[in-house]
Amino acid sequence: MVNLLEARGITKRFGARTVLDGVDLLVRERETVVIIGASGSGKTTLLRCLNRLETPDAGSTRIADVTLGQRSDGRTADERELARQRTLFGFVFQRFNLFPHLTALRNVALGPRRVLGVTPREAERRAAAELTRLGLADHLHKRPSQLSGGQQQRVAIARALAMDPRVMLFDEPTSALDPELVQEVLDAMRQLAAEGMTMVVVTHEMRFARHAADRVLFMADGRIVEEGPPTDLFSAPRDARLQRFLRHLEPTS
Amino acid sequence: MIFDWNVVTYAAPLLAHGVVMTLQVSAVAAVLALVIGIVAGLASLSASHPLRGVVRLYVEFVRGTPLLIQIFLVFFALPVVGVRFSEFWAGVVALSFNAGAYISEVVRGTVGAVEKGQSEAAMSIGMTRQGALIWVLLPQAWRPMIPALTNDLITLTKNSSLLSVISVYELTRAGQAIIATHFAPFEIYLLLALYYWGLISALAWASRRIEKALPQW
Numbered sequence: 001m002v003n004l005l006e007a008r009g010i011t012k013r014f015g016a017r018t019v020l021d022g023v024d025l026l027v028r029e030r031e032t033v034v035i036i037g038a039s040g041s042g043k044t045t046l047l048r049c050l051n052r053l054e055t056p057d058a059g060s061t062r063i064a065d066v067t068l069g070q071r072s073d074g075r076t077a078d079e080r081e082l083a084r085q086r087t088l089f090g091f092v093f094q095r096f097n098l099f100p101h102l103t104a105l106r107n108v109a110l111g112p113r114r115v116l117g118v119t120p121r122e123a124e125r126r127a128a129a130e131l132t133r134l135g136l137a138d139h140l141h142k143r144p145s146q147l148s149g150g151q152q153q154r155v156a157i158a159r160a161l162a163m164d165p166r167v168m169l170f171d172e173p174t175s176a177l178d179p180e181l182v183q184e185v186l187d188a189m190r191q192l193a194a195e196g197m198t199m200v201v202v203t204h205e206m207r208f209a210r211h212a213a214d215r216v217l218f219m220a221d222g223r224i225v226e227e228g229p230p231t232d233l234f235s236a237p238r239d240a241r242l243q244r245f246l247r248h249l250e251p252t253s
Numbered sequence: 254m255i256f257d258w259n260v261v262t263y264a265a266p267l268l269a270h271g272v273v274m275t276l277q278v279s280a281v282a283a284v285l286a287l288v289i290g291i292v293a294g295l296a297s298l299s300a301s302h303p304l305r306g307v308v309r310l311y312v313e314f315v316r317g318t319p320l321l322i323q324i325f326l327v328f329f330a331l332p333v334v335g336v337r338f339s340e341f342w343a344g345v346v347a348l349s350f351n352a353g354a355y356i357s358e359v360v361r362g363t364v365g366a367v368e369k370g371q372s373e374a375a376m377s378i379g380m381t382r383q384g385a386l387i388w389v390l391l392p393q394a395w396r397p398m399i400p401a402l403t404n405d406l407i408t409l410t411k412n413s414s415l416l417s418v419i420s421v422y423e424l425t426r427a428g429q430a431i432i433a434t435h436f437a438p439f440e441i442y443l444l445l446a447l448y449y450w451g452l453i454s455a456l457a458w459a460s461r462r463i464e465k466a467l468p469q470w
Binding site for chain 2: 051053079080083084086087089090091093095097098099100101110111114115116143144145156159160162163
């Protein structure tokens with residue numbers, strides 16, 4: 001099967017510290033890949049390098065025949081072009097990052113309206129459809145501050161989906177949520193995966209990794225040190241760092 | 254010394270004409286200054302190096318030179334190179350050019366202070382830096398901008414008194430004309446001070462109303 005996403009040799013340094021050390025990441029269409037690892041292992045930075053929220057020092061990302069930062073004739077893409085290429089990815093932030101001055105509907109409609117240039121009516125129609133799909137039909141005209149954390153994160157997912165991305169990237173989407181609100185977001189993500197969305201998810205939710213992932217990657221010190229189907233990875237971890245990581249997560253059972 | 258109430262009752266309505274001109278020149282200059290300041294402020298946050306450089310030069314020139322010199326440059330120096338304004342428009346140009354620089358710094362400060370996650374979210378849905386500034390960051394900066402903006406517009410209004418030197422018949426100039434004929438500096442300057450104070454108080458009141466009316470989240 002062809003890879004939809006191919007990141008190769010992604011390297012990122014912050015000052016003297018190498019956060020990502022030549023990471024390769026291949027993702028097939030409709031696949032859900034979960035990345036786990038201790039904080040500081042480079043998971044989030046990897047995700048941000050994929051859609052160029054962060055500019056990697058080396059390496060390339062190829063998604064659906066587009067190499068990010070490069071035009072089809074091989075020349076360097078300008079800012080406008082790179083911005084357009086970025087829409088191939090949807091990105092969901094740990095802290096939602098909704099636009100606080102806009103209603104849920106406007107949050108979701110803004111991209112289609114101002115980036116894709118569709119009419120206001122069409123943008124709002126699309127936004128309402130995405131929000132309804134995520135169970136937020138009753139909250140279209142509320143501001144983010146009037147919504148619970150779980151609802152806000154679902155609005156953020158809808159905002160990303162409204163741009164019709166090929167791959168969805170989730171950066172610890174439930175880490176900022178109260179425990180009782182985690183499940184509704186995970187359910188939404190699981191539904192998305194079931195509908196065939198290609199997803200890369202950085203998370204500490206091991207149950208989600210176990211049950212929703214096709215493949216789990218474990219990162220440590222800026223590299224992917226172990227990967228495999230969740231059953232293998234969780235039941236028979238080989239790398240010592242992964243064994244330690246899993247032990248810390250599930251203390252004394 | 255005897256306070257001359259007659260000159261006050263004589264001058265008060267005459268000065269009202271000056272007030273109208275002060276309001277006119279300040280209002281037109283304020284609108285222009287806001288446009289200049291917002292555009293320049295956003296430009297100084299843009300991705301373009303040359304654009305940021307131009308704005309920085311502009312701000313440094315304005316901050317580095319006295320307003321009086323800027324007024325003279327517009328009114329006396331520009332005509333030498335063929336750019337000629339009436340007294341009124343020379344005043345408007347000088348005042349807005351001056352205030353625009355300070356306002357651009359306010360815009361740069363407040364828009365730039367909007368949380369970083371907001372511009373990242375804008376980028377994540379495919380916006381360019383410019384799109385993010387206009388559609389996401391600027392709208393969130395209006396309310397925090399108001400107090401500093403009010404200061405700059407108050408300063409602009411008070412600075413309009415300097416236009417008396419290029420014969421714009423505004424409040425200060427009107428007062429000086431009365432002093433020249435009636436020689437009552439104490440009464441007239443006191444009256445001028447009260448007029449300006451009234452004007453500025455009205456401005457400050459309006460600003461508080463606007464700030465309250467702007468949405469919070």
